[in-house]
Amino acid sequence: MSETATVTNIAPNIVPEHAENGDTKTRRAFLAAASVAGIGYAAALAYPVYRYLASPSEMALSAAAVTEVTLKDAEKLPAGSVLMFKFGTAPAMLIHHADNSWVALTAVCTHLGCTVQYEPQMDRIHCACHGGVYNPYTGANVSGPPPKPLKLFKVAVNDTGVEVSRG
Amino acid sequence: MTTKMIASSVYDWMDERLGLSELAAFARKKTVPVHAQSFWYYWGGITLFLFMLQCFTGVLLLVYYRPGVEAYESVRQITFVMHFGWLIRSAHAWAANLMLFAILVHMFSVFFMKAYRKPRELGWLSGMVLLGLAACFGFSGYLLPMDELSYFATKVGLQIPVAIPWIGPAIANMLRGGPEVTEFTVQRFFALHVVVLPALFIPLLAFHLWLVQRYGNAMPESEEAKPVAERKSMPFMPNFLRKDIAMWIISLNVLALLASVFPWALGKQYDALAPAPMGIHPEWYFMSPFEMLKLLGMVRWLQGEPGEIAGILLFTLGIVLWILIPFYDKNKESGRRARLAHYFGLLAVFALLATTVIGYWTIR
16 A cells, blocks of 8 residues: 555656566556556446436426427407416517517526516516516516526517427 | 555544544454354345445435335336436335345244344344344335335235234224225335335344344354364454445345346336236235145135134234243253254245245245
């Protein structure tokens, strides 16, 4: 133990003479091979465990890869109201404004990830967690702690529903 | 400051507060006897290792398992949807079987080495309780997937306490959570399997291991007959520990092989109206008691309920005699009694093996 410790403490280019001796060489080669085998063994055990535990995040990843969501019958949403839906795995909101315009945006606050809320009477999107405020037409962060705007989706309204897609 | 200096100062700090060097000195003094029967000393350690694997794989299964109505669906998800879920589940099921096997080997080796004698009686008794708890782990865990086999196994298994006069049906209903095996049963078996049983098992295991530390390994009589100077031993640290770990790695490899080559099956979801599938039989570790009860029920004058009660009485008597062995085979001087105990052990091994073989032979 102390021997290996001493050897590693010396700068690598100064190899003590006795290290050339065959015994030390085979010993070192054996230890190296054993550690590689040990690490390989541990990795072979750890890999399935990691993949097993990571399964839901992998599934979420493929769910999040969604580029378009069709909201059936959403065209009937009255003006001045909101419809919460899931775009991939994350909450999103479809707002039918009083001026008859349609806006869809992510409903996840850019500050710390709370789900935000549309408040038609205040004409704003509000986050109850830390008081962040967003513009309900553009998603721009208006006041409070949010560092970034809410992302907008493309909206296409037809007579059977509303299609929301990544902008 | 070099790594070595940091390491030694951390060690000193810990040592001052935890007395690590006393522990190290104790470990250095500990030895394990070396003789022709030393091989059997590894089986307690193998059991311990498999138990630790059960804890580990059990926690992994707990990540996705949902007891109650969704039990089957969640096990289906673990087996077919989650990456390597089938492997984790197989490892848990196989390790359970291997652990029970290791416990039995350990128990019989202790029995035939007469390692239950003074001062090790409590080691034997705690070991017997641990075996009982392990069987409960097996029985309760078997229901958790709620497939056809687990449903009927539990249904049949819970008929055994019903045969106990007077209080039997109440006990069975309490265990089942009603007169039938339902989602209430799986929910309470789940509570038993992951909370109650571990809470009983782990402290008792610690006690069992502490006793082993205190009294060391028992030697077979042939070794004890030798003068102390002729007995061989090896230091526990590092020699025996190294061999112990080698055995653990072998066990792990055997387990990995079994779990990946023979993945544990998941049957159809249980259906309370479906007939029992053909060829249904208990797990191997319950085969022998099951078969013994069946055989006793076949004796002409024991047919029906009296047969069941007689069977359970006889079986209970056998177990009680087995548990109490340290108290009637006390020491070397017991002579005739010691021989009797030995024959009792051989009879037990024979009866277990024979009834297990008959059980598998007669599966229809």
